[in-house]
Amino acid sequence: MADLASIDAPHSPAGEAPRISFVSLGCPKALVDSERIVTRLRAEGYELSRKHEGADLVIVNTCGFLDSAKAESLAAIGDALKENGKVIVTGCMGAEPEQIRGVHPGVLAVTGPQQYESVVEAVHAAVPPRHDPFIDLVPPQGVKLTPRHYAYLKISEGCNNRCTFCIIPKLRGDLVSRPAGEVLREAEKLVAAGVKELLVISQDTSAYGVDLKYAESQWKDRQVRARFLDLSRELGSLGAWVRMHYVYPYPHVDEVIGLMAEGVILPYLDIPFQHASPTVLKRMKRPAAQEKTLARVQAWRAACPDLTLRSTFIVGFPGETEAEFEELIAFLEEAELDRVGCFKYEPVAGAPANDLGEAIPDEVKQERWNRFMEVQQRVSARRLKKKVGTRQQVIIDSVGPTVAVGRSKADAPEIDGVVHVASRRPLRVGEIATVKIERADAYDLHGTAVGF
Numbered sequence: 001m002a003d004l005a006s007i008d009a010p011h012s013p014a015g016e017a018p019r020i021s022f023v024s025l026g027c028p029k030a031l032v033d034s035e036r037i038v039t040r041l042r043a044e045g046y047e048l049s050r051k052h053e054g055a056d057l058v059i060v061n062t063c064g065f066l067d068s069a070k071a072e073s074l075a076a077i078g079d080a081l082k083e084n085g086k087v088i089v090t091g092c093m094g095a096e097p098e099q100i101r102g103v104h105p106g107v108l109a110v111t112g113p114q115q116y117e118s119v120v121e122a123v124h125a126a127v128p129p130r131h132d133p134f135i136d137l138v139p140p141q142g143v144k145l146t147p148r149h150y151a152y153l154k155i156s157e158g159c160n161n162r163c164t165f166c167i168i169p170k171l172r173g174d175l176v177s178r179p180a181g182e183v184l185r186e187a188e189k190l191v192a193a194g195v196k197e198l199l200v201i202s203q204d205t206s207a208y209g210v211d212l213k214y215a216e217s218q219w220k221d222r223q224v225r226a227r228f229l230d231l232s233r234e235l236g237s238l239g240a241w242v243r244m245h246y247v248y249p250y251p252h253v254d255e256v257i258g259l260m261a262e263g264v265i266l267p268y269l270d271i272p273f274q275h276a277s278p279t280v281l282k283r284m285k286r287p288a289a290q291e292k293t294l295a296r297v298q299a300w301r302a303a304c305p306d307l308t309l310r311s312t313f314i315v316g317f318p319g320e321t322e323a324e325f326e327e328l329i330a331f332l333e334e335a336e337l338d339r340v341g342c343f344k345y346e347p348v349a350g351a352p353a354n355d356l357g358e359a360i361p362d363e364v365k366q367e368r369w370n371r372f373m374e375v376q377q378r379v380s381a382r383r384l385k386k387k388v389g390t391r392q393q394v395i396i397d398s399v400g401p402t403v404a405v406g407r408s409k410a411d412a413p414e415i416d417g418v419v420h421v422a423s424r425r426p427l428r429v430g431e432i433a434t435v436k437i438e439r440a441d442a443y444d445l446h447g448t449a450v451g452f
Contacts, residue, residue, distance in 0.1 A: 026063030064093030149430030276331030310339035316365030319357020
């Protein structure tokens with residue numbers, strides 16, 4: 001959850017800019033939605049408040065993917081109503097407004113995901129803007145809610161897949177890709193503003209451009225196709241780290257591995273495999289040729305030895321047998337993925353998966369989750385131990401009195417491990433240092449800066 005704010009103050013006196021308190025829940029894709037709303041409001045003269053109390057209005061950007069996420073969203077709305085009283089709700093849970101109004105009938109407005117104009121209209125109705133175009137300035141790259149040195153770059157909305165455990169297409173609709181020229185112009189503005197790492201996100205990144213039939217659009221002096229490979233190549237020319245998230249293993253992903261081997265984009269792929277048993281994957285209706293996954297992983301690493309692979313998996317999917325779970329464990333041992341997250345299956349209202357098999361008891365889910373994590377912890381420790389003695393480029397995220405914390409090219413912010421860096425001189429947030437790795441534990445690296 002991100003509390004988005006910059007000013008503490010009571011309700012705005014007459015003539016002063018109205019103040020908005022903002023809560024953003026859920027995934028990076030939702031954070032980008034929040035950034036767009038905040039950018040629009042700041043351009044119209046609104047200020048942000050650090051606290052709900054004293055603000056003129058609260059906006060809560062909700063997550064509705066899992067029941068636990070819905071509960072967190074409803075709790076955040078309740079807190080905002082208690083502390084302020086004037087609340088506008090948006091985001092994924094807003095696609096089902098009756099759930100929100102059933103618990104919190106006092107909210108001013110409810111809008112669904114990506115409905116930026118509706119959110120702004122609701123703000124205008126509740127707290128009209130007081131705008132002076134001569135003094136209210138917004139930077140060209142918009143208002144970002146991430147640290148200055150990295151930013152999420154959303155290249156599409158929605159998803160064409162129909163995975164049985166997921167209701168994202170219901171909430172966000174089918175795939176809608178942004179033209180390549182538009183994405184590249186935004187990326188260029190971010191890099192010009194000091195962003196050193198672009199985290200490319202969407203619901204299905206490798207499907208980018210399918211809906212546009214890979215149409216070309218103008219970028220500088222040339223036409224660029226809305227295609228995963230072409231966009232990756234152009235983003236890599238901007239001088240920032242480019243990290244790819246949420247990539248399904250379609251065959252054309254193999255082409256992008258070549259760009260990673262050449263150093264054009266980071267040698268990092270975030271691929272949500274979700275399971276390894278063919279029968280479970282069939283019930284999940286996962287896209288791509290999963291039965292060839294191990295061979296693909298081996299071929300990718302042969303072409304790009306520095307490649308980092310991260311993924312997520314689900315244990316306790318309805319009907320999952322012990323034999324199917326053992327297939328997943330065997331895959332973990334053989335594939336040796338670098339970074340892995342694991343979730344216990346949670347029923348989602350409206351998801352077809354709930355009716356596909358017998359529900360797995362909670363104690364069995366927990367036991368399988370424990371076994372899964374024990375295996376992956378050993379794999380992770382082995383992978384990280386191989387980096388001891390090497391030199392890694394590390395982007396610094398925070399600094400302390402004696403040790404800074406950063407990330408190597410193998411680590412995405414907030415979801416992967418970190419590198420603890422000792423240095424003979426103070427390091428700066430956003431700086432990229434060369435670090436000699438001296439020690440590794442199960443998830444993190446430790447080293448000393450040897451170059452700046």
